[in-house]
Amino acid sequence: MITxxxxxxxxxxxxxxxxxxxxxxxxxxxxxxGPNGSGKSTLIRMLLGLVTPSEGSAxxxxxxxxxxxxxxxxxxALIENPAFVxxxxxxxxxxxxxxxxxxxxxxxxxxxxxxxxxGRGSEPxxxxxxxxxxxxxxxxxxxxxxxxLVLDEPTNGLDPAGIVEIRGLLQQxxxxxxxxxxxxxxxxxxxxxxxxxxxxxxxxxxxxGPIAELMAHATTSxxxxxxxxxxxQALSDALAHEGWQVTPHGELALRVDAGEDDAASIxxxxxxxxxxLRALSVHRDSLETVFLAMTGxxxxxxxxxxxxxxxxxxxxxxxx
Amino acid sequence: xxxxxxSELLRLRxxxxxxxxxxxxxxxxxxINFVMFNVVDETGAPPADGPGVSFPSAAALLAPxxxxxxxxxxxxxxxxVTLAFWALASASDYSTGLVRxxxxxxxxxxxxxxxxxxxxxxxxxxxxxxxxxxxxxxSPVAAQAGGFSPDAWGTDMxxxxxxxxxxxxxxxLVWGSIGLALATLTRSAGVAIGVGVGYVxxxxxxxxxxASDIGDWLPGSILTALAQGGNDAxxxxxxxxxxxxxxxxxxxxxxxxxxxxxxxx
Numbered sequence: 001m002i003t004x005x006x007x008x009x010x011x012x013x014x015x016x017x018x019x020x021x022x023x024x025x026x027x028x029x030x031x032x033x034g035p036n037g038s039g040k041s042t043l044i045r046m047l048l049g050l051v052t053p054s055e056g057s058a059x060x061x062x063x064x065x066x067x068x069x070x071x072x073x074x075x076x077a078l079i080e081n082p083a084f085v086x087x088x089x090x091x092x093x094x095x096x097x098x099x100x101x102x103x104x105x106x107x108x109x110x111x112x113x114x115x116x117x118x119g120r121g122s123e124p125x126x127x128x129x130x131x132x133x134x135x136x137x138x139x140x141x142x143x144x145x146x147x148x149l150v151l152d153e154p155t156n157g158l159d160p161a162g163i164v165e166i167r168g169l170l171q172q173x174x175x176x177x178x179x180x181x182x183x184x185x186x187x188x189x190x191x192x193x194x195x196x197x198x199x200x201x202x203x204x205x206x207x208x209g210p211i212a213e214l215m216a217h218a219t220t221s222x223x224x225x226x227x228x229x230x231x232x233q234a235l236s237d238a239l240a241h242e243g244w245q246v247t248p249h250g251e252l253a254l255r256v257d258a259g260e261d262d263a264a265s266i267x268x269x270x271x272x273x274x275x276x277l278r279a280l281s282v283h284r285d286s287l288e289t290v291f292l293a294m295t296g297x298x299x300x301x302x303x304x305x306x307x308x309x310x311x312x313x314x315x316x317x318x319x320x
Numbered sequence: 321x322x323x324x325x326x327s328e329l330l331r332l333r334x335x336x337x338x339x340x341x342x343x344x345x346x347x348x349x350x351x352i353n354f355v356m357f358n359v360v361d362e363t364g365a366p367p368a369d370g371p372g373v374s375f376p377s378a379a380a381l382l383a384p385x386x387x388x389x390x391x392x393x394x395x396x397x398x399x400x401v402t403l404a405f406w407a408l409a410s411a412s413d414y415s416t417g418l419v420r421x422x423x424x425x426x427x428x429x430x431x432x433x434x435x436x437x438x439x440x441x442x443x444x445x446x447x448x449x450x451x452x453x454x455x456x457x458x459s460p461v462a463a464q465a466g467g468f469s470p471d472a473w474g475t476d477m478x479x480x481x482x483x484x485x486x487x488x489x490x491x492x493l494v495w496g497s498i499g500l501a502l503a504t505l506t507r508s509a510g511v512a513i514g515v516g517v518g519y520v521x522x523x524x525x526x527x528x529x530x531a532s533d534i535g536d537w538l539p540g541s542i543l544t545a546l547a548q549g550g551n552d553a554x555x556x557x558x559x560x561x562x563x564x565x566x567x568x569x570x571x572x573x574x575x576x577x578x579x580x581x582x583x584x585x
Contacts, residue, residue, distance in 0.1 A: 048424040050583035068427040077424050083417030087334040100327035100425050140421060 001026035001148065001179045002047060006056035009042050009203075016042040018203040019056070024181070024196065029174040031194035031211070032183040035295055039203035040183045041080060044150055048077055061148060073101065076146035078154060082137025086126035090117055090136050093125055097140050111139040116165065130157030138166065149173060149180045155189060167193050187288035197287075201295045217293070218285035222263050224270065225253040225279040238273035239266065253279070260284075324426060324435025325442075332409060332443055344401045345447045349454040352394035357381065357459075357466030376548070381468055384475040388484035390455045390462075395491050395547030396520055396540050398451060402492045403499035403516040404509075406440050410500045411509035420583050429579050437500065437571065444492050452485045483549065487556075491547035494563040494570075498539070501570035504578050539566060 002024040009017045016039045024030055034040050045051040047060050049068030063070035084093045094108040112118045115135040125133065134157050141149055154170065155163045171193050174180045184190055190197060190211075197214055199207040207214055226235045229252045236246045236254050244266070249255040256266055260282045270277055285293075332338075360378050376389045391398075413419040426432055463470045495516075502512035520540045528535025535541055536553040542562045550556030 045420070045583065048420075049427045050420055050423055052582060068424075072425060072427050075424070077421070079417075079420050079424070081417060083419075083421050085331050085334060085412070085416060085418065087336050088331065092330060092333070096327045096330040097421065097425065099330055100323055100422065102323045144425075 002058070002060055002181070004043075004056065004058040007043075007046065007053055007058050008055035009039075009046060009051060010054045016203050017046070017053075017200075020200075020203070020205055022058075022198065022205065022208055024179070024198070024208075026179055027174065027177050028195040029170055029180045029182060029193050031190035031197040032181055032200070033185070033187070033190055033197060033291060034200035034206075036185075037202075038200045038295075040200060041152065042203075043200070044077070044079060044152060044181075044183060048075065048079070048150065050079075071148075073144055074147040075150065076141035076144050076148075077150040078134075078137040078141045078152055079150070080152050081156075082133040082140070084125045084133070084136060084140075087124055089122050089124055090128070090139075091121035093136070094121075094140060094143065098143055101144050103143060107143060107145075111142045114142060114169070115139040131159060131162055134158055135162070135166070138169075147178055149178055150183075151180065152183045153185070154182060155184075155186070163189075187286065187291055191287040199291065199294055206294050211287070214290060215285075215287065217290050218287075219257075220259050220282060220284045222256045222258045222260075222266055223249055223253050223279070223281050223283055224256060224266060224277055226270075227276040227278045231275055235270060235273070235275045238275070239269060242269050255283075321431055321435055321438075324431050325439045327422075328409075328436050328439030329442065332439060337405065337409065341401065341405045341443070342447060342450055345398060345451050346454050348394045348397045348401065349390060349451045350458050352397065353390040353455060353458045353462035354465065356390055356393050357462045357468055360466070378468075381463070382472060384472050384477075385480050385484065386463070386468070387459050387470065387473040387477070388452065388455055388481055390459055391451060391484050391488045392544070392548035394451075395488060395544045398447075398488065399492055399495035399540075399543055399547075400517050400520055402444055402447070402495045403502075404513045406444075406496035406499035407503040407512035407516065408509045409440060410436065410503035411507060411512055414503075414507040415509070423583050430575060433504075433571075433575055433578055437497070440496055440500070441493060444496055445489060448485050448489045448492060451488065452481055456481065487549045488547045490560065490563060491543040494539075494543055494546070494566050497567045497570040501574040504574040537562070542566075 002022060004020050004022040007017055007020040007022075008015065020043065032040050032043070042051060046053050047058060047065060049065060049072070053065070058065045060068075061071040061074055085096075088096070090112065091108060094111065095105060098105065098108050109118070112121045115138050117132065117135055117139065120128075120132065125136065128136065134154065138151065138154060141151060151170070155166050158166060167189065170180050170182065174195070182190070182194065194211055196209065197207065197211045198205070199214070224235070226232055232248070232252060232254060236248070239246045239254070239256055244262075245257040247255050256262075258266060263280060263282050267277060267280055356375055360375055360381060375393055380386060381389055413422065422432060423429060460470050460473070499512060499516055502515055503509060506512050506515070524535065524538045524540040527538060528541065542554060542559050545551045545554035546556070546559035546563050550559060
């Protein structure tokens with residue numbers, strides 16, 4: 001579906017994308033994640049023919065990106081913010097884009113219906129909320145009935161119900177056999193809708209694979225709290241005596257480095273040692289925790305501002 | 321190509337563009353007629369030209385072509401309006417971010433540029449016809465108010481009108497092309513319009529005042545000569561050739577920039 005080989009883009013001294021090798025599978029929802037300034041937008045723009053690579057090659061839908069005309073008709077995109085003529089109605093904006101692609105006007109009504117804007121099509125876009133503009137941007141991306149849909153922060157500005165609705169739509173599109181590439185900062189979003197994930201940091205590929213494989217990096221722990229706070233140390237000693245690594249957690253609880261399968265055993269040992277547990281829960285690292293462990297806690301843009309030299313010499317090596 | 325033109329025309333159909341563009345053209349067409357017939361002395365030499373304005377002689381106003389003389393006299397004003405709206409239509413693609421959606425949908429950028437040029441040329445043709453209609457309606461009233469007799473007007477009216485509007489159209493296409501090129505180069509309507517208007521009203525006016533020989537061949541003067549079908553300083557053939565060169569240079573610069581530039585807006 002999308003392949004890249006040594007894909008590189010430099011902007012002066014800054015290398016936005018550095019020797020990127022990717023092979024994304026066809027079908028399903030792919031998450032593209034990375035800190036701010038990690039090169040996600042540059043990668044998307046190169047794939048869409050908006051930015052020329054400095055080095056390397058790539059294909060989209062089997063066609064080389066140096067001839068985007070070959071695949072542009074099968075690709076829909078929402079790049080960064082939704083872009084429309086504010087003084088025109090939603091319908092007129094879509095009609096203009098449909099005309100550019102040689103699509104019938106009926107397609108405009110279909111996509112307005114799909115994103116829930118059928119009743120608002122006649123209103124000028126300048127009156128739209130951010131969420132409605134976002135829906136319209138997705139509608140514009142859906143116009144060509146694309147085999148590949150590339151969406152940058154698709155749920156930005158939507159209310160909770162809208163987020164659930166759009167996530168459902170994206171999953172449905174992926175299930176229909178389309179490839180939906182979603183670039184997002186929301187790890188919960190990526191975790192909930194993507195089957196495959198690509199992690200980029202400072203333009204370097206950190207991870208690409210099924211999300212389950214990424215989550216194999218997640219660690220699990222069991223949190224326990226004795227009924228009486230004064231028993232915490234004694235409980236800690238008792239569990240440590242059984243071979244578990246135990247650390248204090250919060251004011252009253254303990255964190256035991258153990259898997260979900262050990263939870264019952266921990267409970268039993270605590271009871272045998274004479275402690276009644278007030279709480280016991282299994283905690284698994286979220287995608288966000290795994291992501292931060294992989295990419296670091298720095299704001300990517302701030303790190304980039306520290307200087308291109310630092311990026312090339314140190315951080316890039318760390319990212320590798 | 322037809323797809324691109326249709327798409328551009330649909331985007332140009334917004335009220336702010338049409339009311340603004342046609343409104344300014346109509347306003348200048350009315351204004352120039354009343355000013356022109358009042359400041360030109362029926363018995364004396366033509367008054368000094370102002371920035372962006374070139375008044376005909378009294379004899380020219382009394383001739384059959386006098387009914388449409390306002391089109392030529394206001395050519396620079398109408399040209400600046402055209403430059404502004406071509407620049408606005410081009411630069412707004414960058415300011416709204418629409419350019420990234422458009423280029424992703426139609427990666428052949430030369431088609432996008434040419435399609436935009438054709439669409440704007442179509443709207444410009446409509447503005448020329450509007451200017452002609454207003455001019456023909458207003459000039460008899462303005463002439464009588466200024467003490468000019470329109471008796472000779474009406475002779476061979478269709479040919480006179482067609483010639484005047486054709487000449488105006490050619491000059492406006494050059495103005496528009498310059499606006500499109502400036503907007504493509506700067507990606508800012510404000511900068512493009514500022515440069516265009518500032519040049520005509522200030523730079524060229526100053527150069528013309530200091531060195532009239534050179535001033536006759538500067539864009540504003542050339543395009544006024546083109547709109548007037550040639551004048552004492554520059555023949556129509558020379559003005560047409562120069563205008564053609566300006567269009568070629570403007571479109572060439574816009575194409576070169578648009579084709580090679582990364583779309584990062």
